[in-house]
Amino acid sequence: MELNEMYEGLGISEKVLKFGIEIEESLKERFKAIDENAEFNQMKVLKAMQEARVSDIHFAATTGYGYNDLGRDTLEEVYAKAFHGEDALVRPQLISGTHALHVALSSNLRPGDELLSPVGKPYDTLEEVIGIRESAGSLKEYGVIYRQVDLLEDGTFDYENIRKAINEKTRLITIQRSKGYQTRPTFSVSQIGELIAFCKSVKPDVLCMVDNCYGEFVERIEPTDVGADMIVGSLIKNPGGGLAPIGGYIVGKKSCVEQASYRLSAPGLGKEVGASLGLNQSFYQGLFMSPTTVAGALKGAIFAANVYEKLGFAVVPNSTESRHDIIQAVTLGTPEGMVAFCRGIQAAAPVDSFVSPEPWDMPGYDAPVIMAAGAFVQGSSIELSADGPIKPPYAVYFQGGLTWYHAKLGILMSLQKMVEAGIVTL
Numbered sequence: 176m177e178l179n180e181m182y183e184g185l186g187i188s189e190k191v192l193k194f195g196i197e198i199e200e201s202l203k204e205r206f207k208a209i210d211e212n213a214e215f216n217q218m219k220v221l222k223a224m225q226e227a228r229v230s231d232i233h234f235a236a237t238t239g240y241g242y243n244d245l246g247r248d249t250l251e252e253v254y255a256k257a258f259h260g261e262d263a264l265v266r267p268q269l270i271s272g273t274h275a276l277h278v279a280l281s282s283n284l285r286p287g288d289e290l291l292s293p294v295g296k297p298y299d300t301l302e303e304v305i306g307i308r309e310s311a312g313s314l315k316e317y318g319v320i321y322r323q324v325d326l327l328e329d330g331t332f333d334y335e336n337i338r339k340a341i342n343e344k345t346r347l348i349t350i351q352r353s354k355g356y357q358t359r360p361t362f363s364v365s366q367i368g369e370l371i372a373f374c375k376s377v378k379p380d381v382l383c384m385v386d387n388c389y390g391e392f393v394e395r396i397e398p399t400d401v402g403a404d405m406i407v408g409s410l411i412k413n414p415g416g417g418l419a420p421i422g423g424y425i426v427g428k429k430s431c432v433e434q435a436s437y438r439l440s441a442p443g444l445g446k447e448v449g450a451s452l453g454l455n456q457s458f459y460q461g462l463f464m465s466p467t468t469v470a471g472a473l474k475g476a477i478f479a480a481n482v483y484e485k486l487g488f489a490v491v492p493n494s495t496e497s498r499h500d501i502i503q504a505v506t507l508g509t510p511e512g513m514v515a516f517c518r519g520i521q522a523a524a525p526v527d528s529f530v531s532p533e534p535w536d537m538p539g540y541d542a543p544v545i546m547a548a549g550a551f552v553q554g555s556s557i558e559l560s561a562d563g564p565i566k567p568p569y570a571v572y573f574q575g576g577l578t579w580y581h582a583k584l585g586i587l588m589s590l591q592k593m594v595e596a597g598i599v600t601l
């Protein structure tokens with residue numbers, strides 16, 4: 176049986192497949208560069224695991240207080256080594272990216288301190304953490320003052336106003352690497368390095384934290400390689416490799432990680448407690464898989480950009496731009512387009528492929544939201560998923576794919592549904 180018959184059996188028409196294959200052919204060079212990065216990062220992770228002498232005893236479960244959890248402590252050593260930090264906190268008790276960011280911020284700031292975002296508005300969920308939107312328990316309630324300097328029109332840093340915003344009270348500077356659900360560009364690690372160097376030239380002892388969500392292993396270097404005091408992220412995104420069922424990480428300066436550990440557990444306890452509950456193997460193995468998984472997701476994002484740009488839709492990043500995270504926005508222009516796209520992603524999933532996503536009024540959003548995901552881990556966005564609010568410009572955000580082949584099927588299926596709905600003609 177031929178490969179095209181397999182696609183046909185899954186519901187992909189000959190026309191859609193042919194269109195996709197032509198685009199895939201044109202991407203050979205870019206895919207090669209992605210594979211080379213994955214190879215580099217695989218060596219980085221292997222070296223860290225070997226240096227930390229990872230052994231099968233580290234996969235054993237601990238319960239209760241989790242004193243002397245060798246697996247947990249060694250995993251943190253591996254993260255510190257792989258991301259070139261002095262220390263790390265990598266825990267299932269960090270329940271999400273937002274939680275990890277909250278712990279990193281609230282532990283390293285004190286009443287009266289100022290927090291500065293020199294890259295505009297942070298990710299939605301952080302608005303309540305910081306108190307940009309009124310919220311019980313926010314940093315604002317604890318007397319932390321927030322300042323923000325927006326990016327310039329062209330998406331670059333507004334150095335002049337950043338200089339003015341940094342003062343004797345500025346304690347921590349938060350830099351979000353990925354654009355998240357905004358239209359600004361995602362920053363490269365080297366751009367982040369320039370920003371950090373500038374901030375430290377104005378105030379040498381200011382702490383620079385990078386929200387590293389969706390960025391891990393996309394490049395060969397991480398923000399810790401260019402001066403970040405802390406990087407923070409979620410294990411159900413890139414570094415969990417699709418295997419971690421929960422978790423977050425904070426890697427960086429020993430003093431920063433130590434502060435975070437006192438906030439996560441309790442002053443005096445810090446990193447000494449926190450049972451790993453049998454999750455260690457999935458954390459180790461997920462990190463091990465992550466460079467390859469991220470490569471698959473990146474290929475999917477680039478493939479999607481090229482498919483939809485060729486069909487005349489606006490895509491961010493565009494078909495040829497260099498990539499610094501795994502998110503792809505596609506502006507479909509109509510509610511019907513968004514629904515068809517998401518139904519295709521859903522229909523291609525290994526889990527819940529038989530359900531059909533519908534827009535719904537999700538709490539916290541001002542328009543109905545449509546979401547497609549058929550994931551092994553609930554909410555995992557390193558797995559193939561797409562979502563977006565049903566309002567102009569009618570854009571879907573697409574990300575993930577544990578393997579390139581699955582991401583490819585997802586995009587072909589999205590196109591198939593668009594064709595069937597009469598939105599696109601090939």
Ligand SMILES: *Cc1c(COP(=O)(O)O)cnc(C)c1O
Nearest residue numbers: 271272273298353355386388409
């Ligand atoms: C996903 C994300 C977060 C929040 O992570 P959750 O695990 O969803 O809480 C924060 N910042 C950025 C840039 C993200 O992409």
